[in-house]
Amino acid sequence: MTPTLIVAQILNGVQLGLMLFLLAAGLTLIFGIMDMINLAHGSLYMIGAYLTATVTSATGSFFLGVGAAIIGTALIGMALEMSVLRQLYKRDHLSQVLATFGIILIVNEIVRMIWGAQPVLLNAPEVLSGPVEIVPGFRYPAFRLFLIGVGIAVALLLFFIVNRTRVGMWVRAGASNREMAQAMGVRIKLLFTLIFGLGAALCAVAGALLGPILSVQVGMGESILILAFVVIVIGGIGSIKGALIGALLVGIVDTAGRALLPLILRDLLGRDAATNIGGALASVLIYLLMALVLFWKPEGLFPARS
Amino acid sequence: MTRAQMLILGVITLGLILVPVLAANNFTIKLFSRLLIFALAASSLNLVLGYGGMVSFGHAAYFGVGGYVVGILTVSGIASPFITWTLAVLLCALLAALIGAISLRTRGVYFIMITLAFAQMLFFVFVSLRQYGGADGLPIRPPDPLRDGRTLYYIILVTLGICLFLLWRIKESRFGRAVQAIKENESRMMALGYPVFRYQLVCFIIGGALAGLAGVLNANLNAFISPNALAWSQSGQFMMMVILGGVGRFWGGALGAVVFILLETWLGSLTIHWQLGVGAALLIIVLFAPGGLVGLVSSANAWLIKRRAAA
Numbered sequence: 001m002t003p004t005l006i007v008a009q010i011l012n013g014v015q016l017g018l019m020l021f022l023l024a025a026g027l028t029l030i031f032g033i034m035d036m037i038n039l040a041h042g043s044l045y046m047i048g049a050y051l052t053a054t055v056t057s058a059t060g061s062f063f064l065g066v067g068a069a070i071i072g073t074a075l076i077g078m079a080l081e082m083s084v085l086r087q088l089y090k091r092d093h094l095s096q097v098l099a100t101f102g103i104i105l106i107v108n109e110i111v112r113m114i115w116g117a118q119p120v121l122l123n124a125p126e127v128l129s130g131p132v133e134i135v136p137g138f139r140y141p142a143f144r145l146f147l148i149g150v151g152i153a154v155a156l157l158l159f160f161i162v163n164r165t166r167v168g169m170w171v172r173a174g175a176s177n178r179e180m181a182q183a184m185g186v187r188i189k190l191l192f193t194l195i196f197g198l199g200a201a202l203c204a205v206a207g208a209l210l211g212p213i214l215s216v217q218v219g220m221g222e223s224i225l226i227l228a229f230v231v232i233v234i235g236g237i238g239s240i241k242g243a244l245i246g247a248l249l250v251g252i253v254d255t256a257g258r259a260l261l262p263l264i265l266r267d268l269l270g271r272d273a274a275t276n277i278g279g280a281l282a283s284v285l286i287y288l289l290m291a292l293v294l295f296w297k298p299e300g301l302f303p304a305r306s
Numbered sequence: 307m308t309r310a311q312m313l314i315l316g317v318i319t320l321g322l323i324l325v326p327v328l329a330a331n332n333f334t335i336k337l338f339s340r341l342l343i344f345a346l347a348a349s350s351l352n353l354v355l356g357y358g359g360m361v362s363f364g365h366a367a368y369f370g371v372g373g374y375v376v377g378i379l380t381v382s383g384i385a386s387p388f389i390t391w392t393l394a395v396l397l398c399a400l401l402a403a404l405i406g407a408i409s410l411r412t413r414g415v416y417f418i419m420i421t422l423a424f425a426q427m428l429f430f431v432f433v434s435l436r437q438y439g440g441a442d443g444l445p446i447r448p449p450d451p452l453r454d455g456r457t458l459y460y461i462i463l464v465t466l467g468i469c470l471f472l473l474w475r476i477k478e479s480r481f482g483r484a485v486q487a488i489k490e491n492e493s494r495m496m497a498l499g500y501p502v503f504r505y506q507l508v509c510f511i512i513g514g515a516l517a518g519l520a521g522v523l524n525a526n527l528n529a530f531i532s533p534n535a536l537a538w539s540q541s542g543q544f545m546m547m548v549i550l551g552g553v554g555r556f557w558g559g560a561l562g563a564v565v566f567i568l569l570e571t572w573l574g575s576l577t578i579h580w581q582l583g584v585g586a587a588l589l590i591i592v593l594f595a596p597g598g599l600v601g602l603v604s605s606a607n608a609w610l611i612k613r614r615a616a617a
Binding site for chain 2: 027031037078084087088091093094095097098100101102103104105106108109110112222226229230233237273276277279280281283284287288290293295298299300
């Protein structure tokens with residue numbers, strides 16, 4: 001186990017964590033402010049990835065694809081909020097789960113009708129395809145480095161919006177006490193739609209950037225949705241700070257576990273068994289982490305309403 | 307139960323008894339077996355979720371573990387259903403006791419997520435057990451009498467009947483009422499001196515054990531068990547069935563399971579895009595029938611009675 005391997009794995013973990021943060025931030029805001037469990041959040045991520053792939057192959061520019069996907073997905077998200085999800089705010093969590101699960105099925109099928117069942121190809125842009133040498137002797141893929149950069153930039157922007165702008169103030173007011181915010185004249189309906197658009201745009205960014213690394217296919221939203229939920233539960237629902245820390249924790253634990261556990265187990269079990277069991281145990285790790293956090297802090301690390 | 311309800315129940319029971327006699331082929335018998343098994347699984351979740359108010363998102367864990375106990379014991383040479391079934395149900399009860407004891411420390415969404423977390427852990431444990439098939443699953447050779455579709459169907463039917471009777475008695479019992487009251491107002495029940503945690507835990511354990519039993523039947527029916535039986539999507543499907551049928555209404559679980567599977571099978575035979583139809587149906591039910599299908603039936607019933615009274 002060399003130091004470079006460990007550094008590379010930590011960077012991979014941070015990169016996955018930041019991408020999870022993009023999803024978790026929208027999810028935690030929607031959850032915290034509207035008290036709404038939105039399983040269809042993963043579908044917006046999938047739509048973002050597909051839109052990026054389509055526009056990229058049509059125009060030849062990855063960055064144009066990302067831009068189009070952000071705008072397109074935000075519009076779709078807002079349309080979804082205004083047409084269906086708005087009816088669900090006053091309903092209990094179970095109804096929300098059922099309805100948004102229905103939306104997942106519908107969106108999956110529509111995507112399958114438009115793009116087919118086969119995964120769609122989305123490549124990293126030419127400029128960022130090679131590795132870069134960060135320090136002499138340590139090379140790291142440029143695209144992954146780009147992901148880390150974008151992730152940090154978006155996180156900073158989000159913190160700025162939430163903590164320093166008027167809209168952000170409404171958002172925080174809504175998260176801590178919805179009725180009171182409404183009584184103080186916050187236009188809650190508009191705010192909800194805007195937050196939904198923002199959440200959808202963040203989904204699109206994550207989908208576009210993870211598309212070249214993972215694969216763009218139907219069902220990609222569900223697996224990552226569960227991870228995003230784990231993140232916001234660890235972090236405490238409604239808290240952006242919690243989402244960031246939870247995302248980094250989950251990203252690093254998952255990536256490091258996947259890479260390092262088989263190496264550690266190899267001496268004990270032999271190579272084949274170690275790869276197999278190590279991989280599965282690594283998947284167990286994040287859920288173990290969540291169970292432990294909830295055992296000690298039943299409301300997550302940074303509960304928004306304390 | 308009113309006389310009309312007794313009559314309907316009697317007709318349905320008679321129909322179910324006659325299924326293997328009238329069924330044209332094994333496919334029909336297998337479909338009905340599946341309906342009954344999922345009716346049991348969904349009813350067990352309805353006890354926990356509907357009556358106990360505990361939204362468990364990891365109910366498939368017991369369903370899958372029950373199946374795996376049968377599978378692993380059978381592969382190891384212990385095939386007697388008396389041993390494997392008993393062990394499976396006991397182990398599921400124990401598992402539910404462990405998971406419940408930890409999860410019941412949390413409330414609301416956190417409870418949903420921590421039960422999911424435990425189910426996911428078990429899912430990945432079974433994926434990693436390569437000697438028992440890993441992600442590909444484990445074929446099982448059920449003992450002789452159970453390999454006959456008709457025999458197995460009747461065993462499933464009797465099991466479901468006994469379990470539903472048990473669930474009915476639980477619901478009507480002092481314990482059952484206390485659990486429902488805890489769902490309505492936990493602090494009040496606590497102030498009245500009820501051991502809230504213990505009652506909820508026992509309810510959770512009964513639900514887990516019955517789901518394990520459904521898992522046992524399912525493994526025998528398919529002669530196969532795979533980690534998919536305890537995937538989160540399976541837990542989600544159980545939840546769909548309960549919500550579709552009617553949360554906290556006695557027949558909600560069974561009716562939801564039957565309608566869900568029939569809808570899936572029917573739409574699946576019509577088009578490859580059947581998921582679109584299922585999704586739309588779920589959305590419409592939530593938006594326009596908040597009490598689920600049982601709620602829809604009882605409000606239609608109430609409307610009829612009112613109209614008759616007016617006439």
